[in-house]
Amino acid sequence: MTAHAPAVSASRALPASGLLLGGLFAVYAVLVVTAPIDFRQGVVQKILYVHVPCAFSAYLGFLVTAVAGALFLWRSDPRLDRVALAGAEVGVVFCTLVLVSGPIWAKATWGEWWAEWDPRLTVSLIQWFVYVAYLLLRAFAEGSERAARFAAVYGIAGVCAIPLNYFAIELFGGGRAAHPANLGRGSLGEGFGWPFLAGVATSFAAFLHLLLLRIDLETRRNAREEGAEALEAH
């Protein structure tokens, strides 16, 4: 029953996750404001504290969708489907933030908004299309049980496409682009590490809070529909 726990207790966990998010955000805001200003890039470097944590949360959302979708196909529990839906929606929100913040940084640093189809940004764009299609599929499929099955299969295919698309971009235009390298331990300069870590923690807290909020909303919506049906049948 552990897999069902988050769906059952979504509304009960909301105050706690909201408090966690509020507290972390306060710490994060202070750390980002007081962090040293990068001597080469200037203040625009601070986008790092938004862009990268959002990317982590976006891919976490896509992963949640695939795992919850696979479990739904196995157990046919509608609560798991609500988790999958919430993962995709919250993932798309974070992915949009990644796609907005990335070009702003690129314009300031490289002088181009969409600099040479940077590989990582392009993969995020493709995945954004995948999960927007996922949400459209849910909206356009007739019958909620069928929509859930269709979406679960598509969510699994979508997560398989992430590494494949990454290799495709590498094959096609990799090497030219100059996306900052993966952050290794201590590769950030003195004073940059803590605000970044706080950013990651805040982003995950925001992810959790939004996910629970969305699951709770969907649970209530379902309960209302079932209630209305029961009333009609009466």
Add this chain to the structure above:
Amino acid sequence: MSVFLAVLWKDLLAEWRSRERVVAMLLFSLLVVLVFHFSLPEGATRRQAEQAPGLLWVAYLFAALLGLNRAFALELENDALSGLALAPADRGFVFLGKAAANFVIFFGVEVAIAAVFGLVFDLDLAPAAAGLAGLLALGTLGICTVGTLFAAVAVRTRFREVMLPLLILPLLIPVLAASVRATTSLLAGGGLPWDALQLLLVTDGIYLVVSFLGFEYVLDE
């Protein structure tokens, strides 16, 4: 296995008798070539042969979308899709039958389009024919896996003709990228590049497994 062969035979026979999809796909691809001629810089379709592989695969993708949109059109009538779902075997074999029929039809159309491209772009395809055929087979396999799976999904949604490209185009980027790159190298006389081939093989394999298993949940009882 018998279910696989039965579905494959049924689809090929239906196509042979109507020739709907083959004719539509061929005409459409020729129109795409015509559109390319008028949308590219002057002389591009004749001299700039390096554009040909990309354009070729764009034409293939569009033609395949057209064909896939009709792949389950027959089954939609008389609720034959439920009949398919009741086939006495794992539904994955129904998928394999449908996908194999699509593969055969698309491959035939693609060979014809390649010949037209060769003429229009003044490319000598003969020396690279074997490699090109293998590449066509691998690329088409990739298109037919997720293509067939999500054609079965899209056909039962609203706006089905719109839904299918939205669903499969982002998934087919690896197939497109690897195929275009390998075709470019092949036509330039450089042989088949292993990195592109590797991506194509891995993508085909993963999508084949996902589609085989996923098809189980796509048909209704």
